[in-house]
Amino acid sequence: MATYNGEKYIKQQIESILAQLSDDDEVIISDDSSTDNTIGIIKSFNDKRLKVFVNTHAKGPVGNFATALANASFDFIFLADQDDLWLEGKVKRHMELMQQFELVVSDAIVVTEDGTILFESFFKARNSGKGFFKNLKKNSYLGCCMSFRRSLLNKAFPFPKKLYMHDWWLGLVAEIEGNICFCEEKFLHYIRHTNNATQTLQTKLPLSKMIANRWGFIKALIILKIKGQF
Numbered sequence: 001m002a003t004y005n006g007e008k009y010i011k012q013q014i015e016s017i018l019a020q021l022s023d024d025d026e027v028i029i030s031d032d033s034s035t036d037n038t039i040g041i042i043k044s045f046n047d048k049r050l051k052v053f054v055n056t057h058a059k060g061p062v063g064n065f066a067t068a069l070a071n072a073s074f075d076f077i078f079l080a081d082q083d084d085l086w087l088e089g090k091v092k093r094h095m096e097l098m099q100q101f102e103l104v105v106s107d108a109i110v111v112t113e114d115g116t117i118l119f120e121s122f123f124k125a126r127n128s129g130k131g132f133f134k135n136l137k138k139n140s141y142l143g144c145c146m147s148f149r150r151s152l153l154n155k156a157f158p159f160p161k162k163l164y165m166h167d168w169w170l171g172l173v174a175e176i177e178g179n180i181c182f183c184e185e186k187f188l189h190y191i192r193h194t195n196n197a198t199q200t201l202q203t204k205l206p207l208s209k210m211i212a213n214r215w216g217f218i219k220a221l222i223i224l225k226i227k228g229q230f
Helices: 010-018 038-044 061-070 090-097 122-126 132-137 150-156 166-177 207-226
Strands: 027-031 050-054 076-078 103-112 117-119 146-149 180-192
Touching (some): 027 038, 038 050, 050 061, 061 166, 076 090, 076 150, 090 103, 117 122, 122 180, 132 166, 166 180
Parallel strands (some): 103 180
Antiparallel strands (some): 103 117, 103 146
C-alpha cells in the first residue's frame, strides 16, 4: 500500500484488509511524507502485520509503490490503495487463482465517497481484458484490483526510469507471457473522490504525452528482452 495524506479513508481500508489476512501475513505500507494523521491512524491499530516505511524513491504513486514493493518479502503480493474498500473473499479467491496464474485482476464496483454507485463494473466501464496491444493502447490493469506472484515482480522490478504508472507496467510485463486472469467477480469498492492521486476513467492526456508514455513502455520492454528476463 502507498499512502499520502489518507487519514479520511485509511482506517476503513486497513480494517477491510486485515479481516482477510492470517496472523502470518504482512501489510507493507510506504508513506510519501504525509502531513496529516495517516501514520498515527496506522499505528493506532497496534498490529505487527502493519509495517510502515518512508518512501525512498521518487515522489508520487509510482515511487511510493516502488518502496513498498522493495520491502515486500512474500511470494504472493497484492496492491492496495489507501482509500478503497476490500470486499469479503478477495484474498481467498485471488490466492486460489494465483495457483494457476502469474497475475490476477478482479473486477470492482466504482463508487463515490458517499457510496453512490457510478459504475456497477469497472471491467465493463473500461472494457477490461487481456491483450498486449489492447492494453498498450488503453490500460485495464487497475493496481488496487491486482495480485501477482513474485516471479512477475522479479521480471518487472526495479521499475524503469520515468515510468508513467506501475500497474500498467506490471500488466504489460505479464502480457508478454500471457499467464493472466481477469476475474469477473467484484472484490473492491473503487472509491472516486476529489483527492484521488489518479483519475482513472476520467483523465485525458495530451496526444504527445500519450505517445511518449507508450513508447517508453515499449523501449523498457525491449531492454528487458535483451537482458533475457523473458
